[in-house]
Amino acid sequence: MKEKHTWDKVHNWDEELDFLKSIIVKTELIETQKWGAPVYTLNNKNILAIGGFKNFFTIWFYNGVFLKDDSKVLINANEENTRGLRQWRFTSKKEIDEKLVLKYILEAIENEKKGLAIKPQKKEMPKSDFLEKQFNSDSDLKNAFESFSPYKQKEFLEYIETAKQEKTKVTRFEKIKPMILTGVGLNDKYR
Structure with missing residues (x-):
């Protein structure tokens, strides 16, 4: 059946x-x-x-x-x-x-x-001055981050940039730094 x-x-x-x-x-x-x-x-x-x-x-x-x-x-x-x-x-x-x-x-x-279709819009990659500072002082971290797909990079960037306070950005960064260094995406456990 x-x-x-x-x-x-x-x-x-x-x-x-x-x-x-x-x-x-x-x-x-x-x-x-x-x-x-x-x-x-x-x-x-x-x-x-x-x-x-x-x-x-x-x-x-x-x-x-x-x-x-x-x-x-x-x-x-x-x-x-x-x-x-x-x-x-x-x-x-x-x-x-x-x-x-x-x-x-x-x-x-x-x-x-007839080929009528909405074409997907390309979204710009978010910027994070906070993460850029971290990458400038840690080349291993920067290289590990750049090895992720753009989609996974975007998840990390948005995770940091949606924090309103600097201390929250620091806390979030401390959480994701080992993930980045070991090649684990932010939401990999849900995939």
Whole structure:
């Protein structure tokens, strides 16, 4: 028996999510499993995903910002961080208009075929005068730090720079210095 892929944080929406899946399978999208959710792709590009939350279930479009949204059903769930993704939330199966959902899905597929996509923004590496001073007085520490990937370097820099007081920066530095020297990333134990 094929494993059922469902992302339903509260297990309230099995029937509703199955109904959304029954609409999606009428298209050329391929179901994959990413981040614990059923994600539907075209040519290995994420088009949409579905999932259940405490108070609603949703279909989200990865490049939903390009959808016309004539029915005004899409929302940006996180204005501060989300540029392209848009959600369509439901609280009951009877809210799902199959023809309208299919229309949005087909438009999302066409947008992908046209190459419409939000390109990821490159974020600048944070600066830390505090760490620079430490590196200037300890070349071994500097070399060990530079051996980390930019992503892991950024974690260390942000960890130091989010401290508001100098004494907190010192305390945090004392914690991470042995980690840096032994090649252990700040969040490696969680990976």
